[in-house]
Amino acid sequence: MTVATAPQGSARRALAPGLLRYVVVRVVSAVCVMFAVSIVVFLFIHAAPGGPEHAIGGELATEEQLESIRQRYGFDRPLPEQYLQFLGGILHGDFGESIIQKTPVATLIGETVKVTLPLLAFTWILAMGAGLALGILTASRPGSRLDRFSLGMTTLGASTPAFVVGTFLAWLFGVQLGWFPALGAGEGGLDTVRHLVLPAATAAIVLLAVTTRITRVRVGQILEEDQATFARARGLGRWWTLKHVVLRNAGVQLVTLSGSVVVSLFTGLILVERVFNLPGIGSLMVDAIHDRDMPVIQGVTFCVALLVVTVNLVVDLVCMAIDPRLRARLETNR
Amino acid sequence: MSAVTQVAPVGARLRLPKVPPLTALAGVFLVVVAACALFPGFAPQDPAAINAAESLQGPSGAHPLGTDQLGRDTLSRLVAGARTSLLGPLVLGLGVTAISTVLAVAAGWFGGRTDAVISRIIDFFYSVPALLVAIVVAGVTGGGFGITLVVLIVFGLPMHVRNLRAAVMERAHLPFMEAAVTLGLPTWRVVLTHLVPTIVPNVVAVFFVTFTYGVVELSSLSFLGLGVPPGAPDWGRMVADNRAAVFTDVWAVAAPAVAIVLLAVSANLIGEHVQRTHEQSRKER
Numbered sequence: 258m259t260v261a262t263a264p265q266g267s268a269r270r271a272l273a274p275g276l277l278r279y280v281v282v283r284v285v286s287a288v289c290v291m292f293a294v295s296i297v298v299f300l301f302i303h304a305a306p307g308g309p310e311h312a313i314g315g316e317l318a319t320e321e322q323l324e325s326i327r328q329r330y331g332f333d334r335p336l337p338e339q340y341l342q343f344l345g346g347i348l349h350g351d352f353g354e355s356i357i358q359k360t361p362v363a364t365l366i367g368e369t370v371k372v373t374l375p376l377l378a379f380t381w382i383l384a385m386g387a388g389l390a391l392g393i394l395t396a397s398r399p400g401s402r403l404d405r406f407s408l409g410m411t412t413l414g415a416s417t418p419a420f421v422v423g424t425f426l427a428w429l430f431g432v433q434l435g436w437f438p439a440l441g442a443g444e445g446g447l448d449t450v451r452h453l454v455l456p457a458a459t460a461a462i463v464l465l466a467v468t469t470r471i472t473r474v475r476v477g478q479i480l481e482e483d484q485a486t487f488a489r490a491r492g493l494g495r496w497w498t499l500k501h502v503v504l505r506n507a508g509v510q511l512v513t514l515s516g517s518v519v520v521s522l523f524t525g526l527i528l529v530e531r532v533f534n535l536p537g538i539g540s541l542m543v544d545a546i547h548d549r550d551m552p553v554i555q556g557v558t559f560c561v562a563l564l565v566v567t568v569n570l571v572v573d574l575v576c577m578a579i580d581p582r583l584r585a586r587l588e589t590n591r
Numbered sequence: 592m593s594a595v596t597q598v599a600p601v602g603a604r605l606r607l608p609k610v611p612p613l614t615a616l617a618g619v620f621l622v623v624v625a626a627c628a629l630f631p632g633f634a635p636q637d638p639a640a641i642n643a644a645e646s647l648q649g650p651s652g653a654h655p656l657g658t659d660q661l662g663r664d665t666l667s668r669l670v671a672g673a674r675t676s677l678l679g680p681l682v683l684g685l686g687v688t689a690i691s692t693v694l695a696v697a698a699g700w701f702g703g704r705t706d707a708v709i710s711r712i713i714d715f716f717y718s719v720p721a722l723l724v725a726i727v728v729a730g731v732t733g734g735g736f737g738i739t740l741v742v743l744i745v746f747g748l749p750m751h752v753r754n755l756r757a758a759v760m761e762r763a764h765l766p767f768m769e770a771a772v773t774l775g776l777p778t779w780r781v782v783l784t785h786l787v788p789t790i791v792p793n794v795v796a797v798f799f800v801t802f803t804y805g806v807v808e809l810s811s812l813s814f815l816g817l818g819v820p821p822g823a824p825d826w827g828r829m830v831a832d833n834r835a836a837v838f839t840d841v842w843a844v845a846a847p848a849v850a851i852v853l854l855a856v857s858a859n860l861i862g863e864h865v866q867r868t869h870e871q872s873r874k875e876r
Contacts, residue, residue, distance in 0.1 A: 412856065412859055415855075416807065416859045417852050418810050420827075428841055517718070520718065523723060524720045524726075531814070542726065543815050546817065554730045561723065565718065565720075
């Protein structure tokens with residue numbers, strides 16, 4: 258997304274027609290995407306090798322078992338009818354029942370989210386906070402030792418898989434130094450926080466490469482613009498410039514960045530949960546894949562897709578809210 | 592090489608800048624890995640030979656990098672694993688580079704409806720995390736190396752198509768390009784002999800970036816037990832299989848982990864070097 262360096266448009270108080278149309282189109286298209294996702298997720302079970310009966314009954318199921326599965330799950334009925342039933346279930350938060358654990362998928366997701374969500378929040382704060390600080394620091398002192406060091410670290414970070422970082426941290430701080438527990442989710446309270454330190458640090462370190470680099474590039478651009486020079490010439494302090502010139506201008510990129518961090522965190526956490534044996538939603542997914550537990554795969558996929566679509570929608574709307582230039586362009590482009 | 596020097600002195604100047612020592616080392620490492628991938632016979636021992644009596648030993652004369660949980664020689668497994676660890680990212684890199692170049696040239700050169708269609712599709716795929724889709728597809732279809740690669744290629748395209756398209760549009764209005772069009776050269780000739788050569792450095796950069804991501808993503812999938820079949824000597828899989836060894840003898844985990852990082856960093860360094868030399872030569876001109 259590029260931001261025009263056009264003169265600042267006047268902020269509009271009321272919802273202008275262009276903006277209203279943009280919001281409606283974005284929300285409607287997000288809903289449409291989720292419908293498309295629900296169709297794809299529904300078809301998963303039919304795409305499974307051996308067909309839906311075998312996906313549920315296993316490869317060794319007898320003909321009678323297959324028949325009873327067909328009747329119980331309604332695989333003998335036409336596809337559109339099956340889909341509508343599936344969609345109805347989803348809308349009520351019902352994703353069916355796990356084949357292996359015999360519990361509702363929604364319950365499993367609810368339990369694992371309790372592990373994943375704090376980890377996600379913890380990591381997000383770490384990655385964004387440290388990335389912003391490092392990016393702004395290095396951009397204000399280009400070519401400094403810190404700048405070159407962070408450039409080297411970003412190269413290394415982009416080339417290191419999360420599971421390698423995690424295994425290394427578990428070995429160093431968990432086994433060698435014994436500062437933090439290397440495995441498990443903890444018993445609640447402070448113990449949980451202690452158990453989350455290494456996993457969160459792992460996911461954050463991998464992301465730090467991206468957050469630092471993007472912040473560094475955008476802030477560097479703004480600091481070279483006339484408005485930054487002018488602010489400095491007026492004798493305004495470093496903090497004033499940061500708040501009124503840099504952050505106001507970089508806002509759109511930073512919001513977009515923080516959204517994509519959430520999205521890529523979900524992939525990263527699958528690996529991290531595996532390394533540290535955390536019973537989160539990523540572990541649920543990987544176990545389900547190995548057990549070929551199709552309803553769980555469907556439920557988790559749908560929930561993750563919902564999260565990705567929601568985050569992207571919120572990011573787009575927040576960008577519109579914080580940058581008057583984007584809103585002004587909506588009105589002129591009509 | 593010498594013929595090139597005589598015909599095109601500008602091209603010769605491109606190759607002159609000194610290669611930094613780190614980048615040279617990266618090149619050497621890639622050559623070694625490529626040699627191992629081509630000649631798995633380099634392995635000093637049978638990579639699949641199980642010896643429970645010698646499980647998780649540290650480095651010794653018989654086993655320079657120690658043994659894994661099943662007593663297999665780590666060095667031999669590293670050599671044997673070079674093939675999948677190199678081949679996957681290579682296919683991914685070539686696939687993404689080729690397809691994104693074609694799409695970018697089509698969108699950037701022809702513009703109009705072609706551009707609109709390609710750009711819309713790319714926008715849609717942009718916000719979808721490739722690795723996540725690969726994991727889901729592996730879960731639904733039961734996995735397999737080929738289908739995983741296809742998913743990673745398709746979902747790896749968007750960023751590169753966007754960047755290359757911008758590069759094409761930037762070049763499309765250079766004087767010699769407009770001259771070629773004005774002369775009435777057939778479109779395929781303008782595109783192939785005039786346009787594409789100008790974006791070659793960008794294309795090379797795309798290859799190295801995707802190769803690096805390929806190493807990271809494919810080894811991550813192997814670590815999760817998806818992608819390469821069980822038992823295969825793959826570096827990501829070796830880390831996963833010997834994860835418990837961090838508590839006892841770390842060599843069986845450290846060796847493949849370091850190999851993965853070195854491979855990715857090497858590709859990254861060489862890619863950055865290519866880009867830097869290109870930028871320099873552009874400034875000189």
